[in-house]
Amino acid sequence: MNPYFYIFGTLFFTVYGQIVLKWRLSGLKVILPEGFSEKIVYLTKLIFDPFIFSGFASAFIASLFWMAAMTKFEITQAYPFMSLAPALVFVIGILFLGETFSIGKVLGLGLIIIGIVVTVKY
Known part of the structure; x- marks a missing residue:
């Protein structure tokens, strides 16, 4: 099996988890309570939402792929x-979640991609 499959799996499950959490929490129109104990109870209830739970499960699966x-x-490779995760989240967020697009975000992501190429290639 191609070893880059493991990196792809890590990226896929990391990005999936972030996107599904944002999508679901936005759909539920979550308003976090003020009190500390109320926050804990409310967040604990949210964890048992099937989509939110799948986001947490995907983080665990991503860690298995990372291992x-x-x-x-080498970790440096x-x-x-x-660093591709923010770029993927940016594109998916714009296309599917209605997130804002700005030239600054595009330039920043371009710099990240240039940094990846330089770091991995040289």
Whole structure:
């Protein structure tokens, strides 16, 4: 199996988790209570929402893929690929969640991608 599969799996499940959490919480129109104990109770109830739970499960699955990737790569070679997560979240957020688009975000992501190429290639 191609070792980059493990990095792809890490990215996929990381991004999935972030997107599904934002999507679901936005759909529920969550308003966090003021009191500390009320926050804990409310957040605990949210964890049992199937979509939110899948977001947390995807974080766990992403960590399993990351452990597999660490058996195939040096961390200094693999970790820069994790910088693709913000770029993927940016694109998916705009396309599916109605997030804002700005030239500054595009320039920042361009710099991240240039940094990935430089770090991995040289």
